[in-house]
Amino acid sequence: MSINRREFVSWMSLGFVITSVVGCNQTTGQSSGTNDTETPPESPSNSSQGFQAVGTVEELEKKGTLTDDMMSVIVLRSPNGELIALNNTCPHRGCAVSPAPEGETLDCPCHGSRFSIRGKVLQGPATTDLPTYEVKTEDNQILVKVA
Ligand code: FES
Numbered sequence: 169m170s171i172n173r174r175e176f177v178s179w180m181s182l183g184f185v186i187t188s189v190v191g192c193n194q195t196t197g198q199s200s201g202t203n204d205t206e207t208p209p210e211s212p213s214n215s216s217q218g219f220q221a222v223g224t225v226e227e228l229e230k231k232g233t234l235t236d237d238m239m240s241v242i243v244l245r246s247p248n249g250e251l252i253a254l255n256n257t258c259p260h261r262g263c264a265v266s267p268a269p270e271g272e273t274l275d276c277p278c279h280g281s282r283f284s285i286r287g288k289v290l291q292g293p294a295t296t297d298l299p300t301y302e303v304k305t306e307d308n309q310i311l312v313k314v315a
Contacts, residue, residue, distance in 0.1 A: 222239070224309060236312075242254050251305070255300075259296040261278060265281070273285065281294035
């Protein structure tokens with residue numbers, strides 16, 4: 169079977185029109201479907217305000233500290249029970265600091281820097297403090313504002 173040039177052009181034009189119409193509908197449908205059915209409505213949630221959950225109050229009481237490696241956050245309590253959230257990345261060369269056994273300082277295992285539980289440098293080689301974050305509890309969750 170053979171087709172002439174005119175028939176070939178006619179079939180190609182029809183194919184182009186069908187492809188264009190289907191492509192437009194799929195693009196429109198995906199966009200509309202995602203917004204209407206898959207994405208929950210915006211709400212003033214904690215994550216939209218920059219707060220992220222790092223654990224529960226019970227976990228903190230049980231372990232003494234909470235850490236989130238993805239956010240580089242450590243949460244602990246001061247002797248008077250105040251929640252403290254810090255970036256646990258040592259500003260010297262980036263190792264993760266952790267509480268000393270006596271719990272009064274945060275120590276870096278790499279080169280010996282030492283910080284108060286509020287993040288102040290007590291001993292170098294680090295020369296800058298650990299950044300602190302806003303922290304709160306809500307519905308038994310400990311939330312840290314990292315952004
Ligand atoms: Fe912490 Fe060097 S990385 S003291």
